[in-house]
Amino acid sequence: MxxxxxxxxxxxxxxxxxxxxxxxxxxxxxxxxxxxxxxxxxxxxxxxxxxxxxxxxxxxxxxxxxxxxxxxxxxxxxxxxxxxxxxxxxxxxxxxxxxxxxxxxxxxxxxxGQPTREFGTLFWNNLVKKGRVNELTLTIGHYFKDGIAAGIKTGLAMQAVGLGMVKAKRLNPMEIFGGHAVKDLKGFHAMVAKAQEIEAKKKGFTA
Amino acid sequence: MAKKEYAFYPGCSSQLKASASNYLTSVNSMCEKLDVKLTEIPDWNCCGASVGYAEGGELPRLAINARNFALAETHLPGQDIVATCAACWLGSRETKERLDHTSQLMKETNEALAAAGLNYKGDVNIRHMVEVLIEDIGYDGIKKPVVKPLEGLKFAGYIGCQTNRPFGIAGESFENPKYLDQMVETLGGEAMTSYDQKVTCCGGALAFSEPEKSQKQIKDIIESAYDSGAQMLVTPCPLCQANTEVYQSEINKKYGTKFNMPVLYYSQLMTVAYGGSIKEAGLDGQLIRAEALEKICGK
Known part of the structure; x- marks a missing residue:
């Protein structure tokens, strides 16, 4: 416990x-x-x-x-x-x-292992990293949540969809190198940390 | 028409080469024709969307939304914030409501904002682009720039969830909102009013985490559009658009269906009716090409 x-x-x-x-x-x-x-x-x-x-x-x-x-x-x-x-x-x-x-x-x-619990956690951590969601790393992270073999299997199954999105310029393979971000990332992170701190104290998540 | 100005919150999916980048392209084209000026909120951040709650909790979610408010108040004072994404609009509206009603949360949110050197006074007004169109421009104003009516084209208006609930568009019902049909008719197209899945959930973010359950939803949404006689689906929501378009091929594989229905944004319909090109309407961003609309562009 x-x-x-x-x-x-x-x-x-x-x-x-x-x-x-x-x-x-x-x-x-x-x-x-x-x-x-x-x-x-x-x-x-x-x-x-x-x-x-x-x-x-x-x-x-x-x-x-x-x-x-x-x-x-x-x-x-x-x-x-x-x-x-x-x-x-x-x-x-x-x-x-x-x-x-x-x-x-x-x-x-x-x-x-509840899938929405895992995806929700992945989503929040993804957005906090740069202040904006990186759809490419979010998708890859989701596909590979159960390990490399499962990730490759899902990736291959969804390959046509992914390539279609890239072709339609709605998915950017270059996002792997960082992608969109807020400029004041330092301020953004400090703000999220402060909000987490206040909430944790209020709801008894910290001792 | 006097120029109307808004603080624009495009959201993550509308960014360059993101999943709804063609939404933004068409919104920009549409606004140009309507003499509407959108100024991006400088350095805006993600709203947390609907699954952010799992790890994000309450206050961090309120804080990230309030950061956008504070930036808008500072840099674009007096302008309404306008979102094109259903989740951005909903996340912002919810945050504003919560902060307006609970002074303790407002105090704590500002404590968090202070760590980024920001402060939110509580003055912003949050609106969806559809509200701007209906309330500020009006159906007559939407009709005015039409040069190529969408004659003979049949659309099922798929509104989905978050543009409709819990806030929705003033004067519309939750169970059977009619504005999208009216917009289609205003542009000269034919709205399939018998379409019965207009407010059905596409699964939202659970299209990722619970694909089978969500694809069952999407199957009903598309099937009913075919049953109504529609050639295309039109929606105001980027996640609805992506889910209902992208997964049709998966559903075909699983259920043996032959779905191939284009899913458009209202702003794409408007851009085409206003004489825009395939590119200006973002039609080159469709996975399932909307050939009937492309034909009108080429006329």
Whole structure:
């Protein structure tokens, strides 16, 4: 168990709802859910969720900490915002799902190898590096996440698509040497580090 | 028409030789005809997009968006920020909303910005290019420069998610927004109003991480466009465009379909109708060439 997770367990004891309210983005809205299930029926990847948002909200109130934070479900969110606009109680469901996924990720409880968890991490690290996304290194990094052999296999399978993009001038092989970047990279990095520091302190990610 | 000026936030995918570089090409051509001046926010950065949350958390995401706001306030005071990318627009709008409503987050965001020598006062206004077209230019204004109406061409207006939810375009419904159809008709084309997948999710960033699940979505989106009688798909979103165009060949392999439907941006349609060339409309950036539109360019 990570220290941050241990601290959270000790601090909130059996009140997982309180923990979510304090540490999860927009978590203070969870208690507004009236269990109508419109979110579950509105999600494009609904059939792939082990627990729909409606169930997740009830599980939080029931104190099912382990089950919620280790769930694969929140990672199915495509950020389509259907659930938000249809929720009769106006819960920011998409944001809460993102928040729960991030919290589980930070505590080390999110499922290992979950593809969207891995891709999301790769994406953020990619954008932070230069201040702008490098689509080439992002794609290569994603294809090679499971090792060189798997990467070459995926790369070959997607070769036609990649070459088509290069030909259409929508993918630049030269991006491998750096690519687009913000000029004040030093300031950008200092700002991101400061924001991370404040958030970590506030949510108990640091001792 | 008086010249209109905006602080422009093109976003990562619109950069030179990036996946939506032809979007930017056509937006520039379109704006020239409409006498709209876009000035790039100097040194803008990525918005974090929709999957940035996993590692990025809340405050770092707010901070990177607020950095763009602070730069716009300083260098382009008084100008609305205009984004062409759905995710850029959404990330910025969400950030603005969160900072407007929660003074604690505004305080913390400015603490982070200070590390880059910046400060955000809270004055910016965030808009999508489609809002600028509909609200500031108007359908009459969109029609005015048309010299080559898109006669006889049938389009399915695929709006997707993030240009539509949770903010959307004022006066439009979430379930059946009609502005894209109206834009097509304004340009002389035929909008397939029976198209029933106009707000279906293409999978977004999960096209990368969950390809099977996303391609099932994309299959429905394209299939329904064919069913409606459309020749082409038109969209306001760069990720929708890329996902629905790029993966058609993969879907054909997996499902035995014969999809070959061009996917265009509204700005490409406008540039063509305004008399622009294939290059000016970014039609040379299509993986699935839009021959019917290219023909109009050559007329």
């Amino acid at each position: 990570t220290t941050a997770n241990q601290n959270a367990v000790e601090r909130y004891r059996n009140n997982f709802l309180k923990e979510v309210e304090a540490n999860v983005e927009e978590g203070d809205m969870v208690k507004m859910c009236m269990q109508c299930g419109v979110c579950a029926g509105s999600c494009p990847l609904g059939p792939h969720w082990e627990h729909s948002p409606q169930k997740i909200f009830m599980m939080i109130r029931a104190g099912k900490r382990e089950e919620v934070l280790s769930s694969d479900s929140m990672w199915m969110c495509t950020s389509c915002y259907n659930c938000i606009v249809r929720c009769p109680r106006q819960l920011p469901i998409t944001h809460i799902m993102h928040g729960l996924a991030n919290y589980a990720h930070r505590l080390g409880l999110a499922p290992k």
